[in-house]
Amino acid sequence: xxxxxxxxxxxxxxxxxxxxxxxxxxxxxxxxxxxxxxxxxxxxxxxxxxxxxxxxxxxxxxxxxxxxxxxxxxxxxxxxxxxxxxxxxxxxxxxxxxxxxxxxxxxxxxxxxxxxxxxxxxxxxxxxxxxxxxxxxxxxxxxxxxxxxxxxxxxxxxxxxxxxxxxxxxxxxxxxxxxxxxxxxxxxxxxxxxxxxxxxxxxxxxxxxxxxxxxxxxxxxxxxxxxxxxxxxxxxxxxxxxxxxxxxxxxxxxxxxxxxxxxxxxxxxxxxxxxxxxxxxxxxxxxxxxxxxxxxxxxxxxxxxxxxxxxxxxxxxxxxxxxxxxxxxxxxxxxxx
Amino acid sequence: xxxxxxxxxxxxxxxxxxxxxxxxxxxxxxxxxxxxxxxxxxxxxxxxxxxxxxxxxxxxxxxxxxxxxxxxxxxxxxxxxxxxxxxxxxxxxxxxxxxxxxxxxxxxxxxxxxxxxxxxxxxxxxxxxxxxxxxxxxxxxxxxxxxxxxxxxxxxxxxxxxxxxxxxxxxxxxxxxxxxxxxxxxxxxxxxxxxxxxxxxxxxxxxxxxxxxxxxxxxxxxxxxxxxxxxxxxxxxxxxxxxxxxxxxxxxxxxxxxxxxxxxxxxxxxxxxxxxxxxxxxxxxxxxxxxxxxxxxxxxxxxxxxxxxxxxxxxxxxxxxxxxxxxxxxxxxxxxx
Numbered sequence: 001x002x003x004x005x006x007x008x009x010x011x012x013x014x015x016x017x018x019x020x021x022x023x024x025x026x027x028x029x030x031x032x033x034x035x036x037x038x039x040x041x042x043x044x045x046x047x048x049x050x051x052x053x054x055x056x057x058x059x060x061x062x063x064x065x066x067x068x069x070x071x072x073x074x075x076x077x078x079x080x081x082x083x084x085x086x087x088x089x090x091x092x093x094x095x096x097x098x099x100x101x102x103x104x105x106x107x108x109x110x111x112x113x114x115x116x117x118x119x120x121x122x123x124x125x126x127x128x129x130x131x132x133x134x135x136x137x138x139x140x141x142x143x144x145x146x147x148x149x150x151x152x153x154x155x156x157x158x159x160x161x162x163x164x165x166x167x168x169x170x171x172x173x174x175x176x177x178x179x180x181x182x183x184x185x186x187x188x189x190x191x192x193x194x195x196x197x198x199x200x201x202x203x204x205x206x207x208x209x210x211x212x213x214x215x216x217x218x219x220x221x222x223x224x225x226x227x228x229x230x231x232x233x234x235x236x237x238x239x240x241x242x243x244x245x246x247x248x249x250x251x252x253x254x255x256x257x258x259x260x261x262x263x264x265x266x267x268x269x270x271x272x273x274x275x276x277x278x279x280x281x282x283x284x285x286x287x288x289x290x291x292x293x294x295x296x297x298x299x300x301x302x303x304x305x306x307x308x309x310x311x312x313x314x315x316x317x318x319x320x321x322x323x324x325x326x327x328x329x330x331x332x333x334x335x336x337x
Numbered sequence: 338x339x340x341x342x343x344x345x346x347x348x349x350x351x352x353x354x355x356x357x358x359x360x361x362x363x364x365x366x367x368x369x370x371x372x373x374x375x376x377x378x379x380x381x382x383x384x385x386x387x388x389x390x391x392x393x394x395x396x397x398x399x400x401x402x403x404x405x406x407x408x409x410x411x412x413x414x415x416x417x418x419x420x421x422x423x424x425x426x427x428x429x430x431x432x433x434x435x436x437x438x439x440x441x442x443x444x445x446x447x448x449x450x451x452x453x454x455x456x457x458x459x460x461x462x463x464x465x466x467x468x469x470x471x472x473x474x475x476x477x478x479x480x481x482x483x484x485x486x487x488x489x490x491x492x493x494x495x496x497x498x499x500x501x502x503x504x505x506x507x508x509x510x511x512x513x514x515x516x517x518x519x520x521x522x523x524x525x526x527x528x529x530x531x532x533x534x535x536x537x538x539x540x541x542x543x544x545x546x547x548x549x550x551x552x553x554x555x556x557x558x559x560x561x562x563x564x565x566x567x568x569x570x571x572x573x574x575x576x577x578x579x580x581x582x583x584x585x586x587x588x589x590x591x592x593x594x595x596x597x598x599x600x601x602x603x604x605x606x607x608x609x610x611x612x613x614x615x616x617x618x619x620x621x622x623x624x625x626x627x628x629x630x631x632x633x634x635x636x637x638x639x640x641x642x643x644x645x646x647x648x649x650x651x652x653x654x655x656x657x658x659x660x661x662x663x664x665x666x667x668x669x670x671x672x673x674x
Contacts, residue, residue, distance in 0.1 A: 021505070021642065025505050028505060028507070029505060032504070032505075149502070154643075155643040155644055155646065156643075156646060157498055157501075157502025157503055157643075157646070158502075159502075160498075160501045160502035161494055161497075161498050161501075161502045163501075164494075164497045164498075164500075164501040164502070164664065164668060165486070165494025165495075165496075165497035165498045165501070165502070165664055166494055166660070166664060167369070167663070167664045167667045167668070168358070168362050168365060168366060168369075168660065168663045168664060168667060169660055170365070286624075287623075287628075287630060289626070289629055289633070289635075289649045291624075292626055293624060296626070298626075303660075305358065305656050305657065305659065305660035305663075306491075306492040306493075306494075306650060306651065306657050306660040306661070307492055307650070307651050307654070307657060308650065308651070309492065309493060309494065309648070309649070309650040310647075310648070310649035310650065311646070311647070311648055311649075312626045312646070312647035312648075312649070313643060313644070313645065313646040313647065314643065314644050314645070317644070319642050320642065320643050320644060322642065323503070323505065323506055323640075323642035323643040324643070326504070326505045326642075327501065327502055327503060327504045327505060330504045330505060331501060331504070
């Protein structure tokens with residue numbers, strides 16, 4: 001049995017999903033020969049630390065009641081960076097919200113964890129979209145792993161798929177729908193002929209778009225993902241600001257209708273070909289495998305040996321993202337001697 | 338650098354592809370810290386053995402000229418089973434043609450290799466569709482690995498994807514297009530309105546269908562794949578003969594036209610739900626991600642955490658299949674201590 005102690009930094013929706021899966025998959029993980037224990041959970045206003053292992057059901061109950069501070073392991077004044085440095089653990093799961101301007105607080109958390117010789121698994125796009133090479137080098141220097149399957153399309157295996165199942169393949173180009181919110185809006189416009197504003201309103205009502213939707217509709221989220229894909233899968237030294245970016249706010253029903261009449265749908269496509277990386281609306285033939293509807297994501301990899309490989313799946317969601325994080329954690333544990 | 342000695346059993350199209358990729362990817366593999374050397378190649382009428390490593394370019398030249406027997410390492414009377422037993426090597430790549438009735442000669446090759454404590458990588462569906470549990474148990478007993486990514490849709494990562502990228506997910510159902518030849522025929526019928534016979538003739542002319550097309554059009558190939566998927570991904574003790582199977586020969590243009598008018602395409606679908614496994618023509622909505630055209634394959638996995646994940650890619654092809662085999666070889670080499 002391989003054992004590993006895990007710490008969760010950022011206890012929002014994703015962090016909660018990770019704790020839930022650690023609990024619900026306990027037996028299945030033990031069958032795979034892996035025993036994971038949760039030794040710390042960090043929030044903005046304090047941390048819970050218990051190096052003997054935090055009971056997940058009690059933790060989730062307190063979280064739901066908004067009473068984490070009542071936990072016996074609660075340390076009010078402990079900051080996340082200090083916990084990352086001081087708590088005896090193997091893997092830091094960094095799941096604070098993405099900020100593509102500063103990368104913080106994730107950037108400091110991840111750098112601190114790597115410098116403390118702790119493996120890192122993250123769903124946070126900001127630090128990787130801004131400082132990919134620096135963080136990868138820091139991981140190598142400290143002889144620990146940095147894994148980020150959950151940063152690009154949570155429910156879709158991308159990085160681990162290429163690393164393992166497409167090992168020895170060279171990725172020649174990448175093209176895909178990388179944001180579920182904009183895909184939902186464009187799919188509704190395509191199906192019903194409504195305006196962008198109406199489709200956005202609907203998406204907000206369904207909880208698919210946030211109140212301030214810029215991050216999605218301006219293509220910021222997709223551009224951060226394209227940056228990570230370019231660096232991780234194609235070895236490009238690309239920064240987030242290098243991605244040419246056009247959002248979907250200017251798309252009008254007449255444009256969609258004209259495309260539809262000609263056998264196309266308009267999709268927000270992230271693409272890396274040659275030296276260029278972009279996120280912009282593109283015409284996709286109706287019968288094309290990338291032309292998926294609803295909130296689905298789709299990614300087409302052109303490879304030298306396996307040729308084109310397309311993966312379609314859920315881009316986000318609490319448990320889908322937790323699934324990606326757990327697969328990264330398992331990869332790290334399995335590869336440890 | 339991790340080193341491994343590889344032997345190829347069956348030197349047809351797939352075997353040749355494996356040798357080509359071993360050669361063309363040599364540097365890239367060394368970058369990944371892996372050095373593979375080819376120490377034996379077995380054919381029906383003899384084997385080439387050179388434990389110092391067979392030069393691939395010379396080998397391919399002789400193969401193309403039909404003069405393998407001129408190789409300095411040629412052993413005319415050596416049978417494959419003897420070579421598998423006697424040649425000092427780590428991994429046996431078994432790529433003889435599939436026979437779903439007897440599983441031979443692959444079944445004997447694979448069993449012999451496992452009993453000789455050699456790892457096995459295969460593209461041969463027969464042995465696994467007939468004796469999955471027995472072979473897996475034999476591998477476990479001998480403490481070696483049996484990998485078979487190339488048996489199901491060569492260019493599409495399936496088993497390694499689930500094992501690594503979807504680790505900890507439970508697969509609840511599987512549904513997909515698992516045969517490129519029949520998908521080509523049905524796609525042509527859908528697009529142009531021709532009969533099955535005309536589309537089949539076209540497929541033969543293009544080298545997509547074989548002269549005796551039963552294996553594909555009767556769903557035999559897809560049923561063998563469904564058997565392997567059910568055993569490997571869902572732990573079902575299913576044998577090839579348990580799969581309910583209907584081919585595509587009875588499909589008439591009128592049926593396709595009616596489906597099309599109602600927004601569907603007819604596709605040959607392999608499916609595992611509950612206790613049932615089948616291969617049969619099904620109506621798939623035109624906008625559905627499984628509705629891929631040409632010779633493409635598509636597989637939808639319903640999982641508990643990541644929800645539905647769809648992979649689309651090339652089902653067969655020399656280099657695509659070799660890509661799957663090399664990814665298996667690398668998984669074995671990487672996991673060796």
